[in-house]
Amino acid sequence: MTIMTEKLQPNKISGELTAQGLRFGIIVSRFNSFITERLLAAATDGLERAGAKSKDVDVVHVPGAFELPLIAKKLAATGKYDALITIGCVLRGETTHYDYVCSETARGLQLAQMDTGVPVMFCVLTCDTLEQAIDRAGLKGGNKGFEAALGAIEMAHLSRRIRSEKSKAAASGKKRSK
Numbered sequence: 526m527t528i529m530t531e532k533l534q535p536n537k538i539s540g541e542l543t544a545q546g547l548r549f550g551i552i553v554s555r556f557n558s559f560i561t562e563r564l565l566a567a568a569t570d571g572l573e574r575a576g577a578k579s580k581d582v583d584v585v586h587v588p589g590a591f592e593l594p595l596i597a598k599k600l601a602a603t604g605k606y607d608a609l610i611t612i613g614c615v616l617r618g619e620t621t622h623y624d625y626v627c628s629e630t631a632r633g634l635q636l637a638q639m640d641t642g643v644p645v646m647f648c649v650l651t652c653d654t655l656e657q658a659i660d661r662a663g664l665k666g667g668n669k670g671f672e673a674a675l676g677a678i679e680m681a682h683l684s685r686r687i688r689s690e691k692s693k694a695a696a697s698g699k700k701r702s703k
């Protein structure tokens with residue numbers, strides 16, 4: 526006996542790539558500003574080309590990458606933003622300072638998004654050389670700022686979508702209890 530099975534067609538939940546009506550915060554490190562300002566320019570270009578308006582994008586500068594997590598968490602907690610983009614550039618030096626800055630920045634930013642539920646894009650270059658950073662800030666490797674902008678838009682939509690699915694499920698009593 527053959528069992529006819531219908532091909533499973535699951536509901537797909539994905540984020541659109543239009544920035545209209547979304548609010549973004551961009552936090553930029555001044556350290557290695559030669560690189561970070563190029564990442565910032567590409568991030569704002571990405572948001573603008575996707576339809577974001579100036580009034581919906583705030584840019585905040587911090588001294589170094591290590592300071593990104595605290596300000597990300599504070600901005601996320603305002604409830605004003607659909608997504609945040611954090612921009613930094615850490616270059617390896619002669620000591621272990623690099624390792625501490627990289628790991629604490631990444632850890633802090635992940636905590637900021639997990640604690641607040643606001644998507645936080647990690648546009649922090651961690652490079653051995655300046656050349657590697659330049660490649661990723663507009664040369665051979667493209668520009669990670671632009672990629673971060675697209676990621677922020679996608680995550681903002683996805684978060685809104687999941688929030689509305691959650692309220693729909695709650696309203697229809699379908700929400701499963703744990």
Ligand code: INI
Binds near residue numbers: 557588591613614618
């Ligand atoms: N901050 C950076 O953003 N990039 C670096 O490469 C860097 N290095 O190499 O030291 C750096 N250090 C500063 C750090 O982020 C803090 O601003 C500083 O330690 C004060 O808290």
